[in-house]
Amino acid sequence: MEIIVCVKPVLDPDLPQAKFNIDPKKNIVMPPEGVPPVMNPYDALAVEAALRLKEKHGGKITAITLGDASGEDILRKALAMGADEAVRINADALDQSDGFAKACLLSQAARKIGAYDLILCGRQAADWDLGVTGSMMAEYLGVPALTRAKKIDAADGKLNVERISASGTETYEVDLPAVVSVSSEFGQARIPSGWGIISAAKKPISQWVKDDLGGDVDKVSGRNVLLALSASSNERTCEIVKCENTAEAAARLAEIIADMGK
Amino acid sequence: MGTEKRILVIGEIDQKNELTTLTREILGGAAKLAELLSSGVEMLLVGAGNDAQWDSLCRGVDKVYVAAGPGISPFDCEAITAAASDVCGKAQPILCLMGQTDLGRDVAPRLAARLNAGLCMDCTDVKYEPQQDRFIQTRPAYGGKATAVYASVPGRMQIATVRAKSMTPASGQEGRTGEKIMLSGGSQQPGKVRLLHCEKVQESGIRLEEAKIIVAGGGGLGGAKGFEMLGELALVLNAAVGATRVPVDEKWVPHHMEIGQTGKIVSPDLYIAIGISGATQHITGILSSGKIVAINKDPDANIFRVADYGLVADYKEAVPVLISKLKERAG
Numbered sequence: 001m002e003i004i005v006c007v008k009p010v011l012d013p014d015l016p017q018a019k020f021n022i023d024p025k026k027n028i029v030m031p032p033e034g035v036p037p038v039m040n041p042y043d044a045l046a047v048e049a050a051l052r053l054k055e056k057h058g059g060k061i062t063a064i065t066l067g068d069a070s071g072e073d074i075l076r077k078a079l080a081m082g083a084d085e086a087v088r089i090n091a092d093a094l095d096q097s098d099g100f101a102k103a104c105l106l107s108q109a110a111r112k113i114g115a116y117d118l119i120l121c122g123r124q125a126a127d128w129d130l131g132v133t134g135s136m137m138a139e140y141l142g143v144p145a146l147t148r149a150k151k152i153d154a155a156d157g158k159l160n161v162e163r164i165s166a167s168g169t170e171t172y173e174v175d176l177p178a179v180v181s182v183s184s185e186f187g188q189a190r191i192p193s194g195w196g197i198i199s200a201a202k203k204p205i206s207q208w209v210k211d212d213l214g215g216d217v218d219k220v221s222g223r224n225v226l227l228a229l230s231a232s233s234n235e236r237t238c239e240i241v242k243c244e245n246t247a248e249a250a251a252r253l254a255e256i257i258a259d260m261g262k
Numbered sequence: 263m264g265t266e267k268r269i270l271v272i273g274e275i276d277q278k279n280e281l282t283t284l285t286r287e288i289l290g291g292a293a294k295l296a297e298l299l300s301s302g303v304e305m306l307l308v309g310a311g312n313d314a315q316w317d318s319l320c321r322g323v324d325k326v327y328v329a330a331g332p333g334i335s336p337f338d339c340e341a342i343t344a345a346a347s348d349v350c351g352k353a354q355p356i357l358c359l360m361g362q363t364d365l366g367r368d369v370a371p372r373l374a375a376r377l378n379a380g381l382c383m384d385c386t387d388v389k390y391e392p393q394q395d396r397f398i399q400t401r402p403a404y405g406g407k408a409t410a411v412y413a414s415v416p417g418r419m420q421i422a423t424v425r426a427k428s429m430t431p432a433s434g435q436e437g438r439t440g441e442k443i444m445l446s447g448g449s450q451q452p453g454k455v456r457l458l459h460c461e462k463v464q465e466s467g468i469r470l471e472e473a474k475i476i477v478a479g480g481g482g483l484g485g486a487k488g489f490e491m492l493g494e495l496a497l498v499l500n501a502a503v504g505a506t507r508v509p510v511d512e513k514w515v516p517h518h519m520e521i522g523q524t525g526k527i528v529s530p531d532l533y534i535a536i537g538i539s540g541a542t543q544h545i546t547g548i549l550s551s552g553k554i555v556a557i558n559k560d561p562d563a564n565i566f567r568v569a570d571y572g573l574v575a576d577y578k579e580a581v582p583v584l585i586s587k588l589k590e591r592a593g
Contacts, residue, residue: 013405017542017564020407029404097403097410100375128403128410129523130383132371135339139375144340144454147368160458164517165364166526168463170337175454184507184524185517223380223418228411232402232542234549238556240572250580253555253573254587257499260532260553 001059001154003050004110005083006121006133008065009037009074013126020231027229029127039074042122044081044189046182049152050120051082051190057154059117060084064109066102068092072205079200080192087113087206089213097128101221103136108213110141118159119179123148134181144174148183267301270355271323272346274336274365275309281319283471284361284426289322291388291429292359298390301356304440306349308365309336316442322432323440325353334445337457339368345445346373350419357397358421359388362527366423379419382412386428397422405523406546426471427529427550463518470521473502476530476551478521480544481508482537482558483577489515491581492536498588504528506544522547536577540565557581 011031021030031037039047050061062085063078065071075086089105096102110116119141124131131147138145150169151162159178162171164185174180192200210217241256243249269292273285281289292303304325311330320326329345336342346369350358358373360366362384374381382388387400397414399422414420470476477496479489489503496503504521505514521528522544533551537558538544545568548554556569559576566572573580 011404013543014541017407017567020404022408029408099371099381103371103375123524126405129405131367132374132381132383135368135371136375139372145368145372146455148364165460167518168461170460171458173456173458178454184511220375220378223415224382225413225415226410227398227413229403230409232406232409232546234406234545235567236554236570238566238569238572240561240566240574246573246575246579247583249573249575250583251587253557253571253580254584254591256571257532257534257555257584258588258591 001053001057001118002116003053003059003061004113004116004119005043005046005050005061005063005078006065006106006119007043007047007063007074007078008040008122008125009067009070010040010125010127011035012038013041017231022229022231024228024230027226029229036073037070039077040122040125040127041189042124042126042182042184044122045184045186046120046122047078047081047083048189049149049180049182049186053118053152053154054082062087062113064089064106066091066105067094067096075205076200077192079203080196081190082196085206086203087208090207090209095221095226097130097226098221098224099130099132099136100223101217103133104140104217104220105210105213106133107137107140108216109208110137112208112213117176119177121179121181123181123183131181134179138179141177141179143177143179145179145181146172146174147181149180150183150185152180152182267299268353268355269296269299269301269303270350270353270358271303271305272358272360272366272369273305273307274361274363275307275311275314279311279314282361283431284363284424286431287426287429288359288361288424290432291424293322293432295357295388295390298392299356304353304355306346308342308345317439320440320442322438324438325443326440327352327443327445329445331444335457336365337460338453338455339365339372340453340455343369343372343376347376348445350377356419357388358419360421360423362423362425370421370423374421377419379421380414382414382420382422384425385422386425388422388424402523402546405541405543407542426527463516467496468500468502470502470504470519470526470528473528473530475499475501475532475534476504476521476528477501477534477536478504478506478538479509479536480506480538481512482539483509483514484537486514488537488577491577495534495581495585495588498585498592501534506538506541535565535569536581538565539563540568
């Protein structure tokens with residue numbers, strides 16, 4: 001099975017709000033010094049899904065990322081986890097919140113790779129939280145898509161995908177090639193082994209630029225204008241209930257809660 | 263068709279064959295925008311059964327396109343996207359609104375890519391700016407740590423998915439009852455994606471989205487057993503029980519109980535957060551709650567920054583006291 005998996009560097013989503021800074025002039029997030037980007041956690045699960053399919057059915061996994069050089073560390077991680085090849089689409093000037101442009105470039109890269117059976121990606125990225133890349137790629141490539149997968153199995157040239165829904169789960173059969181996005185319910189992504197990290201360091205990373213991929217991206221980009229980006233302020237003034245001991249404090253809190261209903 | 267402007271709402275139906283709460287919220291928002299734009303409002307309705315009460319479903323909009331029947335399953339994103347694309351061809355809307363639901367998350371990006379429309383996902387606000395003839399959309403980003411404001415491109419159709427609890431349902435029963443137009447069924451050929459089965463979790467008790475009080479637990483509960491205690495507290499308060507992502511990922515509770523960015527967006531009068539650290543992706547789902555009460559043994563937990571009342575304690579000690587005292591009060 002030939003699998004393409006899309007991975008993206010993001011600001012560590014566990015970064016506390018206090019360290020989260022925005023440059024209001026440029027409308028961009030300023031990562032604190034010494035905090036390197038991490039692989040989008042949902043994308044790590046997409047890599048995991050690709051590896052499990054390869055272990056069962058054989059094949060090859062190509063990891064792709066889009067953007068500046070910071071993406072190379074993320075590709076190295078995908079290689080260390082077990083991906084076979086890596087491609088970075090060098091797109092420095094890309095508006096990172098432009099889902100159309102990103103999906104367009106990624107689908108053009110998939111076309112360039114050619115004979116793929118499956119494209120995997122995370123359900124959304126932990127930075128812009130759009131959750132559109134997989135669906136848009138499917139649209140641009142004219143292939144079916146299933147989103148928010150919890151379980152993926154392959155048989156007879158088809159996939160069985162269990163996906164989460166608001167009220168439970170749904171199981172689908174989908175023809176290949178297809179795009180599948182992976183949700184957190186999929187499980188845990190593996191941690192690269194020492195040997196994996198060493199061998200990944202030696203693997204080449206292919207560098208492609210926009211011109212290698214055709215010019216369609218200019219036709220789809222710029223459909224939204226980011227006017228402002230600000231840190232959310234959700235703080236309330238918290239009254240901490242303090243008493244001699246927990247039992248008394250909890251009793252006092254029970255009074256407060258009961259009085260709210262009045 | 264002239265130059266009349268239209269807003270298209272893609273509406274969804276609940277198990278009772280009525281408009282979902284979110285659809286009614288979006289219709290309320292669409293009605294307000296329509297006043298500013300002097301535009302009509304039309305709706306594409308997905309999933310309506312034969313026994314639907316059409317009069318009430320069609321109220322307040324000019325036209326209702328119905329995507330139902332063989333060949334158009336509400337589970338078939340491709341069929342719904344095709345139906346939506348077809349309706350957009352007929353109605354030529356300048357704005358298309360749908361919910362940030364399973365359906366909206368899947369259909370909106372496909373529809374936008376297909377129709378070369380603009381797109382803004384998970385909006386908490388959609389305004390119209392007449393001077394520049396553009397839509398101004400607000401949405402959370404970075405798991406709720408940031409708020410982004412986007413403008414649409416004038417003259418280009420814009421699609422926006424709307425987050426639950428961010429628009430107000432239209433109040434009255436006034437307005438005309440729109441004309442119902444049944445769309446011809448989709449392809450009878452099996453598509454490339456076929457539903458094998460669908461498992462609906464039996465939601466016992468009160469639904470999170472409609473609960474007046476929610477008791478929610480996080481990773482601090484340490485295991486499934488902690489949720490039994492929360493269940494007892496919920497029973498006393500007539501509350502629903504929710505969870506953050508950790509208990510879901512750890513499989514202590516099923517995923518439909520998850521509250522937050524990748525789960526449900528809730529808006530109860532009272533939200534009681536127990537053993538919840540307060541990750542932004544969870545907080546973003548509870549922001550419009552009336553009062554927030556937090557119990558956590560870590561005094562520095564982020565949850566206290568967004569709470570109205572806090573108790574720094576081990577929940578195993580505090581919650582049994584809450585249960586017994588609230589039982590006493592309830593008499």
